[in-house]
Amino acid sequence: MNLEIIENFSLKEYNTFGVDVRARYFIAIQNEGELVELFSTDRFSLLPKLILGGGSNVLFTKDFEGLVIFINIKGIEYEKKNDLVQVNVAGGEVWNDLVQFCVKEGFGGVENLSLIPGTVGASPVQNIGAYGVELQDVFLSCRAFDTKSKIFVKFKKEDCQFSYRSSIFKQEAKARYIIVSVTLELRIHAVLNTSYGAIEAELQHRAIEKPTIKDIAHVVSDIRVKKLPDPATIGNAGSFFKNPLVEISFFRQLKSNFVDIVYFPIDDGYVKLAAGWLIDHCGWKGVRVGNTGTWKNQALVLVNYGNATGSEIYELSEAIISSVYTKFGIKLEREVNII
Numbered sequence: 001m002n003l004e005i006i007e008n009f010s011l012k013e014y015n016t017f018g019v020d021v022r023a024r025y026f027i028a029i030q031n032e033g034e035l036v037e038l039f040s041t042d043r044f045s046l047l048p049k050l051i052l053g054g055g056s057n058v059l060f061t062k063d064f065e066g067l068v069i070f071i072n073i074k075g076i077e078y079e080k081k082n083d084l085v086q087v088n089v090a091g092g093e094v095w096n097d098l099v100q101f102c103v104k105e106g107f108g109g110v111e112n113l114s115l116i117p118g119t120v121g122a123s124p125v126q127n128i129g130a131y132g133v134e135l136q137d138v139f140l141s142c143r144a145f146d147t148k149s150k151i152f153v154k155f156k157k158e159d160c161q162f163s164y165r166s167s168i169f170k171q172e173a174k175a176r177y178i179i180v181s182v183t184l185e186l187r188i189h190a191v192l193n194t195s196y197g198a199i200e201a202e203l204q205h206r207a208i209e210k211p212t213i214k215d216i217a218h219v220v221s222d223i224r225v226k227k228l229p230d231p232a233t234i235g236n237a238g239s240f241f242k243n244p245l246v247e248i249s250f251f252r253q254l255k256s257n258f259v260d261i262v263y264f265p266i267d268d269g270y271v272k273l274a275a276g277w278l279i280d281h282c283g284w285k286g287v288r289v290g291n292t293g294t295w296k297n298q299a300l301v302l303v304n305y306g307n308a309t310g311s312e313i314y315e316l317s318e319a320i321i322s323s324v325y326t327k328f329g330i331k332l333e334r335e336v337n338i339i
Contacts, residue, residue, distance in 0.1 A: 003027055003038055005067075014070065015055035016117060018235035019310045023050075023068040029092075030072055032152065032180055035145045038069070049147075050339065051178050053119030054094065056237055057126060058337045061310035071121050073180055076101055080188070086140060088183045091121025095128070103217045108190020109138040111217040112199075115224045117231065117238055121179040124155075125169040126335070127162045131220055132196030136162040140185040144169075144177040152180070164272075165242050165335055192216055196264075198223055227298045235304030236295065240317060241275045241332045254328065275324075275332055276300035282323040292316050314338060 009026035012018055025044065029035055038044070048066035052058070075090040076098065085107050089098050095118050099110050112133035118126075124142050128135050139162070142155050155177075161168040169177060190213045194200050202219045203211055211219075229236055243264075246254070251271040254261055258281070262274035276299045279285065285299035291308035293316070295301040302313055321332050 003034055009068070011052075011055070011060060011064070011068065014052060014068075015058055015060055016231035016235060016237050017059055017304050017308075017310070017313065018231070019060045019304065019308070019313075021060040021063045021310065023064045023066070025067040026070065027067065028070045028072045032073070032145070035178060035180070036150065039145075039147055039150050049175070051175070053091070053122040054117055056117035056231070057122060057335070058339055059237065059310050059313055060339045061314050062339070064339060069178070071119065071178065071180070073121075075181075078105070078107070083188050085186050085188060086183055087186055088181055089120045091119060091178075091180045091182065093120045094118075095120055095123055099217065102186060103214050106188060106213070107186040108188070108192070108213045109133075109184070109186040111190070111213040112193055112196075112220055114217045114220045115228075120182050124160055124162075124167055124179060124182060126165055127160075127167050129165070130224075131199060132193045134162070134164075136160075138184045138186055140183045142179050142183065143181045144179045147176055147178065153177075164245060227295075228301055229295055229303060234295075235306075235308070236301050237336050239275075239300045240302045240334060240336050241279070241300060241320075242335045243272050243275045244278075244330050244332060245270045245272050246330065247271075250329075258328075273330070278324050278328055278330065278332070279320055282320070282327055284320055284323070289316055289319075294320075310339075 006026045009023045011023055012020045044067045050064055050066065050068045052068050052070045071092045073090040073092040076093060078085050078087040087107060096115055098120055099114050102110050112131040116128050116130055123135050139157050144153055144155060146153050192211060194203060199219055202223060208215050228238060248269050248271055262277040264272040266272050279299035284294050286296040287293055290312060291305050292313045293303055295303050302316060304313060317334060325331050
C-alpha cells in the first residue's frame with residue numbers, strides 16, 4: 001500500500017474542542033482513489049473506523065482505538081443554468097470557505113449559513129442549518145463511497161431522508177458512507193430569508209433597506225461572532241444541543257407557566273424551542289465548572305477553557321440535560337457526536 005498511515009496520532013488539532021486524545025491509526029485522504037485503495041486492503045478491515053472532517057461536531061471522551069480517516073479532498077466547480085447554478089464541492093472543503101465563494105460569485109442560498117464550522121462533506125450528515133435555512137433547502141445530491149460494496153454511489157435529496165439536524169447518514173446508514181462531494185442548487189437572483197432571529201433587527205440598525213446576499217452573510221457572521229467563541233481561542237463545537245421540538249399541546253402548557261419562553265412555530269403541529277433559553281433559565285449561562293463551562297454569551301455552547309477532558313465536558317452536558325428535564329420536562333438531545 002502506498003498510503004501514508006500514521007500510528008499513535010494526536011487528534012488535538014483535529015477537533016474544535018481541542019481535546020487531547022490520540023488515534024491508533026490516522027490517514028489523510030487526498031482523492032477518491034485513495035479511499036478505494038484503503039478499503040481494498042484487509043489490514044484495517046476489523047478495526048473500528050471514524051470519518052473525520054473539521055472535527056466541529058465531535059466530542060472525544062477517550063483515545064480512538066481504530067483508524068481515523070480524515071477527508072481532505074478539495075475542489076469547487078459550478079455550472080450556470082439560467083437563474084440557477086449548480087455548485088459541486090469536494091467534501092474536504094471548509095464549509096464557510098464555500099459560503100464566502102458563493103457570496104463572492106453572487107450565488108444565493110447559503111448566505112444564512114455563514115460561519116457554521118466544519119467541512120462540506122459533513123454538512124448532509126447533520127443537515128446543518130441556521131437562521132431559518134437548512135442544507136436541505138439548497139441540496140441537490142451528493143456522491144459517497146459505500147464502505148460495504150466499495151463503490152461510489154449518488155444520493156439525491158429524497159434519498160437522504162433529511163429532518164431537523166439529521167439524515168440517513170446519521171441514522172440507519174451511519175458510518176457506512178463517506179461523502180466525497182456535495183452538489184448544491186443556488187440562485188443568481190436570490191430569495192433572501194431575513195425573518196429568523198436577529199437578522200431583520202440588525203439590518204434595520206445598519207439602515208440597510210434592500211439587502212444583498214453579501215449583506216446577509218455579513219450580518220449573520222457578525223451575530224455569530226458576538227454569540228459564539230472562536231474555536232481557535234476557546235475550544236468548542238458551537239451549539240452542543242439541538243433545539244427541541246415539542247407538540248403544540250405541550251407547548252401551550254409551558255407557555256402558561258413560562259410566558260417569555262423563546263419558540264419558533266413550525267409545520268406539522270410542532271413548535272421548536274430555543275435550547276439556549278431553556279439552559280439559561282436553569283442558571284447555566286456563563287457557569288464555569290473546572291476546566292469547562294458554558295459560554296458567557298450563549299448557554300447553548302459548551303467550552304474547553306484549556307485543559308478539559310472530553311469526559312469533563314460530557315459530564316457537564318449530563319448535568320445540563322438533567323436540570324432542563326427537571327424544570328421543563330424536556331430532555332435535550334446532543335447535537336455533537338460522542339466518541
